[in-house]
Each structure stands twice: as C-alpha cells, then as structure tokens.
Amino acid sequence: MGERRIIKTLEKQLDRMPNMPVEFGDDVSAYDLGNDQLAVLKTDMLVGATDVPKGMTLRQAARKAVVMNISDFAAKGVKPLALLTSLGLPRGLSKKDIEQIGEGLNAGARQYGTYIIGGDTGEASDLIISVLVFGMIQKSNIMLRSGARPGDIVAVTGPFGKTAAGLSILCKEKQKSRSKWRILVKSVLMPEARLRVGLALSKKRVVTASIDSSDGLAWSLHEIARASRVGFVVRKLPTAKEAREFAEENKLDPTELTLYGGEEYELVLAIKPRLWQEAKRAAARVNCTLIPIGRATAERQVVLNIEGRTSRISPKGYEHFKTS
Amino acid sequence: MGERRIIKTLEKQLDRMPNMPVEFGDDVSAYDLGNDQLAVLKTDMLVGATDVPKGMTLRQAARKAVVMNISDFAAKGVKPLALLTSLGLPRGLSKKDIEQIGEGLNAGARQYGTYIIGGDTGEASDLIISVLVFGMIQKSNIMLRSGARPGDIVAVTGPFGKTAAGLSILCKEKQKSRSKWRILVKSVLMPEARLRVGLALSKKRVVTASIDSSDGLAWSLHEIARASRVGFVVRKLPTAKEAREFAEENKLDPTELTLYGGEEYELVLAIKPRLWQEAKRAAARVNCTLIPIGRATAERQVVLNIEGRTSRISPKGYEHFKTS
Numbered sequence: 001m002g003e004r005r006i007i008k009t010l011e012k013q014l015d016r017m018p019n020m021p022v023e024f025g026d027d028v029s030a031y032d033l034g035n036d037q038l039a040v041l042k043t044d045m046l047v048g049a050t051d052v053p054k055g056m057t058l059r060q061a062a063r064k065a066v067v068m069n070i071s072d073f074a075a076k077g078v079k080p081l082a083l084l085t086s087l088g089l090p091r092g093l094s095k096k097d098i099e100q101i102g103e104g105l106n107a108g109a110r111q112y113g114t115y116i117i118g119g120d121t122g123e124a125s126d127l128i129i130s131v132l133v134f135g136m137i138q139k140s141n142i143m144l145r146s147g148a149r150p151g152d153i154v155a156v157t158g159p160f161g162k163t164a165a166g167l168s169i170l171c172k173e174k175q176k177s178r179s180k181w182r183i184l185v186k187s188v189l190m191p192e193a194r195l196r197v198g199l200a201l202s203k204k205r206v207v208t209a210s211i212d213s214s215d216g217l218a219w220s221l222h223e224i225a226r227a228s229r230v231g232f233v234v235r236k237l238p239t240a241k242e243a244r245e246f247a248e249e250n251k252l253d254p255t256e257l258t259l260y261g262g263e264e265y266e267l268v269l270a271i272k273p274r275l276w277q278e279a280k281r282a283a284a285r286v287n288c289t290l291i292p293i294g295r296a297t298a299e300r301q302v303v304l305n306i307e308g309r310t311s312r313i314s315p316k317g318y319e320h321f322k323t324s
Numbered sequence: 325m326g327e328r329r330i331i332k333t334l335e336k337q338l339d340r341m342p343n344m345p346v347e348f349g350d351d352v353s354a355y356d357l358g359n360d361q362l363a364v365l366k367t368d369m370l371v372g373a374t375d376v377p378k379g380m381t382l383r384q385a386a387r388k389a390v391v392m393n394i395s396d397f398a399a400k401g402v403k404p405l406a407l408l409t410s411l412g413l414p415r416g417l418s419k420k421d422i423e424q425i426g427e428g429l430n431a432g433a434r435q436y437g438t439y440i441i442g443g444d445t446g447e448a449s450d451l452i453i454s455v456l457v458f459g460m461i462q463k464s465n466i467m468l469r470s471g472a473r474p475g476d477i478v479a480v481t482g483p484f485g486k487t488a489a490g491l492s493i494l495c496k497e498k499q500k501s502r503s504k505w506r507i508l509v510k511s512v513l514m515p516e517a518r519l520r521v522g523l524a525l526s527k528k529r530v531v532t533a534s535i536d537s538s539d540g541l542a543w544s545l546h547e548i549a550r551a552s553r554v555g556f557v558v559r560k561l562p563t564a565k566e567a568r569e570f571a572e573e574n575k576l577d578p579t580e581l582t583l584y585g586g587e588e589y590e591l592v593l594a595i596k597p598r599l600w601q602e603a604k605r606a607a608a609r610v611n612c613t614l615i616p617i618g619r620a621t622a623e624r625q626v627v628l629n630i631e632g633r634t635s636r637i638s639p640k641g642y643e644h645f646k647t648s
Contacts, residue, residue: 009422029441031458041442043456049449088371095333115338118353124448126450130369
C-alpha cells in the first residue's frame, strides 16, 4: 500500500469533527476557537532511513525536521508560536549525537522566531524526529489548498530543481562535485522555509490557494488542482540556474529536476489577477520575488505548455512506501 | 545513556522561551495566549518494540497511544479539544492492520470526547504512533507538578498494581491465567485515562500538585517531590485487590507491584487538608473515590511508613533505554 492509500484507509475509520475548519489532507490541521480564531497544528515525522540522505549530519537532520514543519505553516500563512518534539532514538547514540540533535532542533526553532517548549523521548530502532507546531491565525486569513479559481495566476516563491540535483550529488558521494555544486548540496542539507513571505501574503489576503512544494512542484500543482477543482496550464518552468547547469553537465532533463523533485520548500500559490501586483509588492517587501508560472483553468488537467507544445504534468511526487 | 539523561542533554541545547507557563518536564507543555488563557500541548510516542506487550492488538496499541496522551491532560485538568497523529509504519502492514490502527485511534479519541483532526504517515522500521493533543485552560486552573506543600494530603484516583501483574501475565503467555486474571490483563490492554476526575478537580482548584502515574507510583511521588521541593510519607499502600490476590498466588511482593509498576494511568494528587472534603465530593460526583495514601513533608524524602516501620521508596520507575 502506498502512503496515500494508507492515509485514505485510516481516514475512513475516523469520525469527523463537525465543522472542521481545515480539511483532512491540507498542510495543517486546525481547531475553531470561535471569534474568527483558529488554533493551528501540524505534526510531521522525519525518519532516519527515508528522510536523511547520506552526508547529512544529525544537527542538519534535526533542523530539517523543524524546517519541514515550519514550511507547512508558511504555506498556510500561519506564524508558529511554539514547537514540541517527540524523539525516537536508536540505542547507542553518544552524548555528542544527542547534543547535535538538540542544537539542530533549537537552530530551526530560533531561525523562525519560535522555541521548543517540550516534548518526549523514547527508544526506537530508527531515528525518529517528530515535530509539532502550534500557532494561531484569523480564520479569514488562512491560505488553504482549496480556493483556486480558473483564471488565477499560479506563482512560486523561488526556483526549483536544486534539491533533486543536490540529492543525486549526495547519493553519489563524490566529494569533488559536492564542493563544485555547493549551492545544490546546501539546498538539501540546509533547507529554508518560506515563512516571511507566507506570513506577508496571508496578512494581505491576496492568495486563493497555497501549498508547500515538499512533495515536488508537479505533485503540489495536482494537490491544489484536486482540492480547488481546477486545472493548471504551466507556461514557464521555474528551473534554478544551478540546476540547469548541473543537468547539462550530467545529461539530465532539467524539466524532470524541476517538476518531480521533492524536499523543496518553496510555496506554490494561486493569486487573483487583480491582486497580483499587490501580492508581488507584499512579497518584495520581504525580499521575495514571486515567479508567475501559469494559470488556473476550468479544465481539470495539469499541463505544461511551452512554445506551443502541450504535455501533461504527471501527478508524480515523492511518496513513502512506494519509492525506496 | 538513560532516557532522563538524554532529555537533560537535549534541554541544555534549547533556548528557553521567556515566561514559559509550564516547566520542561511537566506532563504537558503550554503557550501563554494572554487573558489568563493557556494553549496546552502534549505529544508522546508509542513505539512497537517497547510499548506494545505481547497479546496487544494493533487496535489496542493505537487506542493506548491516545489514552496515554489524554492521561497527561487529565493529570493537568485540561480538556482535550483535538488530536493529531503521526504514524511511522513498517512495510508490509495489511489493509486490515491499517484499519485496526485507525479504529483504535478513533475509539480513544471518541471515548474522551474529542476527534482526530489530522496528522501524518510515513515509513519506519518499527511501529511508531505519535499522538499530539491540543487543549485550552485558564492559567489559574492548570494542575502542575510543582505546587505541593508540607502537610498536603497525597491521594490517588484508584488502586495500583494491576498493570504490573497484567504485564507479567501477558509476558508469560499462559492462556489459562489470562482468562482467570481477566481484569489484570484488561488493565494493560485497555487502559483508561482519568479525564473526568482531572477536569472536575481542576475546575474546583483544590489540587496543589498532580501527575499521572504512567511511570509508576513511586516515580510519580518522586517527581512531585522534586518539582514541589517536598517529601512524602506514605502510610497506606493503595494495592488493588486483584493485584494482591495475584501476588499471593504467585509469591510476588504486592508492595513491588504497587509502587514500581508502570503504564498505570491513575492520578497522583496533593491536596490542601482544608480542601480535602471538597475535593472528595468533586471526585465523587464523577464516580471517583479519592484514596488518601499519606502526606507531604518538609523533609525531602519519600518514605513508606506502615505499622510504625519506615522504609525508603526508591525513585525507580519505568524508563526507556535502561530497561529492556
């Protein structure tokens, strides 16, 4: 069973909370406190064997566990107020190892203006770093996956393809290419969540749908399409310069790197055309350039249309259990 | 390294949130929202290899993962409003297995009046069920570990020893004794959180310190003693009738079963003598009989004093990593 079928099977067993403000399957969950206030919660688990590539230190792994959770808050435009961690630690970690994990957790929390206020530690056969984020937001400001409408501009907060390239470098363990392609490797080892721009955009209420791209650009587009019941035509691929150079040198397809990578923490956004300029300005104020890549369509397909040639973008993405 | 040293090592790496309303190491964590309101958070992880005894089904394991988290809310007197789960699942679980896990999670949530509103699933080599609980409480009502004063009555919400006995039965896998000692086995497989009495007591503000006894009665007393800077004299051991019978038949020490078991989810409370009657009545209204077992003392020792004989109660308890 793949991850998504497992999730469906689980959800079928669950009674649904009445008036749930955020659907199952969105980047975060929320509890309606009344008075237009939502308590927002997110938990995501980093697992050593599947989420920690070769060459990543324990400090980096712990920081990444925080960043990947903060990224979901960024996508919803919610400020993280506090973090908890739940750790499963293999036997035999040294004091130094534990310190590295603590350092990484703290570095991630502090970078995004928050703190770790508690948690739990137990023994597990694999390294497990589960992070929980808590925050509050006005109900009318949260950016869900479900609000995109035909005609909306699709934009991203940065270029894509670096992490897919970086991962392939780390997997091959060539020290030489690690130093040559430092920026690609860094995108994997030290990911950044787009929190400032997420918060700036939610405050302005200019976004109709938003998701983080941790499962890849293609998957993210399909997720917004599904939740919003629209399609997308992508007319410009936001390939990172370094990813393009790496692809050329290694005879890889830059389109593949751009669309089907993962562990990339940009935001994928839908924005009403009349609010586009305002959105761009709000993003620019926090040093982020929104990159328009296409439009939402009534036809429920996700396609690439470049120089008149149309091709389908597959709903492929990083999925546990099915990949290895 | 034992679990508690690991936690200390981790905490040393963490910047402390200013004005943290609940200390590291209490049963829950909290974020101060102002206006006397705390957002309360808890996450605890059930790990297949260490927390799921032989004979426990996946449905029971999943339910237990919820109950052990709700129990911490019970101890603090906080109503759980919503749950998230973060699952690490080994490859090869069947659809039926996943359904059982979903069922157990839902059963635990619904039994305590709440819902699972989201979560995350990934692959792990061992079964990991991490549950996160969210709730809100008036700051002045939360029952911490740290408020016990000399002279306070120590009380528990039920008898002890059943789970230690039940675990030993499950480990020996004797089907015959499983049916004879059904009530002991059930205490392990279908634990109950003392939520109703916890909520009733926090509303009345009659408790000076509280903890759940998931690490055993002895450990719980030592934890309150440490956090409150007091000691305890225990004059009456709250041994369950069935645990006493089981101990007799199997030549075990009932005191050991009572003090040093674990996975028991009663509350251990300190209560001002002048509020004792009110506390008893509040508990009785939700069908719970508070059992007084001793007093808090200025002398910082935890001792058993029965029929004039005094002995020390050791700070032993269930601890991951050190036990096996």
